[in-house]
Amino acid sequence: MAQALHTKAAELHGAAAESHRKAAEMAGKHDAAGTHDHAGKAMSHSTAAHAGTVAAHTKSPAPAAHKA
Structure with a gap:
């Protein structure tokens, strides 16, 4: 069980x-082209991806598995 959670x-x-x-x-690439608006969008996409990762960690049953 714990091994499967760790793999995921x-x-x-x-x-x-x-x-x-x-x-x-x-x-x-966007910075090099001088298109700061696009660079901002790329950064927000990165932030969204990270938020998804944090949410996955928060919702993960792994902490409960570690306590068991």
Whole structure:
């Protein structure tokens, strides 16, 4: 049970890291082009991805599994 939860958590971390990398890459491209509005959007997308990761951690049953 705990192993399955840890595996799922690792998958979520991997997905979040990939979305952060893509957002940072996009922000860099937009900054280079001087389109600050787009850079702001890329940053907000990164923030949203991170918020999703935090929500996944908050809702995760992992803490209960660790206490058991």
